[in-house]
Amino acid sequence: MNQVKLKVKFGIIPLQQFKTQENIWGHRYIYKSVLDEHGMASTADLGASINFKATEYIEFDLTMMNGEGYSNLQTDNSYKAGIGATVKPWKGLILRMYADGIAKQETQVLLVNVIGYQFEDKAAVGVEYDKTFNNKFEKEQGRDVFSIYASYNINKQFQLFGRYDKVHSNILDGDDKPWNLDKDGSAIIAGVQYKPIPKVKIALNYQDWFPYAKNVSNESFIYLNLEFRVW
Numbered sequence: 001m002n003q004v005k006l007k008v009k010f011g012i013i014p015l016q017q018f019k020t021q022e023n024i025w026g027h028r029y030i031y032k033s034v035l036d037e038h039g040m041a042s043t044a045d046l047g048a049s050i051n052f053k054a055t056e057y058i059e060f061d062l063t064m065m066n067g068e069g070y071s072n073l074q075t076d077n078s079y080k081a082g083i084g085a086t087v088k089p090w091k092g093l094i095l096r097m098y099a100d101g102i103a104k105q106e107t108q109v110l111l112v113n114v115i116g117y118q119f120e121d122k123a124a125v126g127v128e129y130d131k132t133f134n135n136k137f138e139k140e141q142g143r144d145v146f147s148i149y150a151s152y153n154i155n156k157q158f159q160l161f162g163r164y165d166k167v168h169s170n171i172l173d174g175d176d177k178p179w180n181l182d183k184d185g186s187a188i189i190a191g192v193q194y195k196p197i198p199k200v201k202i203a204l205n206y207q208d209w210f211p212y213a214k215n216v217s218n219e220s221f222i223y224l225n226l227e228f229r230v231w
Contacts, residue, residue, distance in 0.1 A: 010048035016061050016084055017112045018043045020096040024116040024126035025149045027161055029227040030203055031189050034147040034165050038183070040132055041110060045080070059086045067102040078104050084112075092118045106134040125150040135169075141179055142170040161205075162190040168212075178212075185211040191223075199229040 018041075021033045035041045047065030054060060060083075067080030082100030089095070096114040101107055109132065116126035128147040135141040149163035165187040169180035178184055191205025208220040 005053045007051040008048070009051075012044055012046050013049055013063075013065075014044050015042065015063065015065070015082075016049065016051070017041065017082070017096075017098045017100075017110075020086065020094065020114050020116065021126065021128055021147075024094070024114075024118070024124055025163065026124065026151060027163075027189075027193070027203070029201065030191070030205055030223070030225045031163065031207065034128060034145045034167075035110075035112070035130055037165070038143075038145060038167050040130065040135075040143060040145065047079075057088050060084070061086075063100070078102055092120070094118075104137045106137045106139050108135065108137050109133040121153060123150065123152045135180075140170075140172055143180065144168045144170075157195050159193040159195075160191075161193060161203075162188075164188055181213045182211070182216065184213070185209055201225075201227040203227075 022028050045065035049063040051061045063082040065080050080102035084098035087095040094116045098112040101109045111131045114128045118124045126149050130145045132143045135143050146166045151161040153159045169178040172179050187209050189207050191203050193203040203225045205223050210218050
């Protein structure tokens with residue numbers, strides 16, 4: 001059977017740059033993907049997208065959106081355009097490259113790069129590096145995020161998982177510290193997940209946040225998260 005090569009979506013649509021990361025990470029109910037967690041992009045928006053499967057190994061996508069996020073109305077005539085490519089050179093390996101931009105008083109640009117590998121049903125690992133230019137439409141303001149995540153299935157019910165995030169902003173001319181220092185830092189998430197029955201997940205996990213600003217205290221927590229899905 002021939003697979004559908006062209007898919008079109010419009011309305012409030014989930015954005016492709018999150019789908020790859022969240023599928024590899026697999027624990028959104030515990031902690032959002034790094035772009036979403038640190039407010040660098042919205043997971044969904046009002047607009048339209050086209051996905052074209054060029055070959056068995058390569059897909060391209062083009063998105064036009066309002067750039068305000070799914071919870072806000074369009075307030076101006078600026079729209080965000082995004083283009084991406086997903087490459088699967090062999091079973092288990094996935095490469096994802098994406099870029100979008102929106103122009104207001106400055107042109108804000110987001111670059112997303114993801115490499116992931118899934119070892120059938122046993123384990124998964126992903127590495128992600130994302131970068132913004134003219135963040136929040138402020139000239140020369142940039143943010144970099146790095147995230148690495150992995151999971152290992154002990155058996156059908158128990159899984160170990162972990163993740164490390166690093167968020168950094170640049171130093172502007174004339175300043176002596178990063179412009180967004182109060183929100184720069186690193187995070188660790190690690191724990192064990194239990195699936196007693198299909199569509200139910202329970203996770204005991206440790207989460208911390210180590211800010212780079214010396215006047216902000218470190219934060220460490222133990223969480224018990226529950227996910228119940230009806231579909």
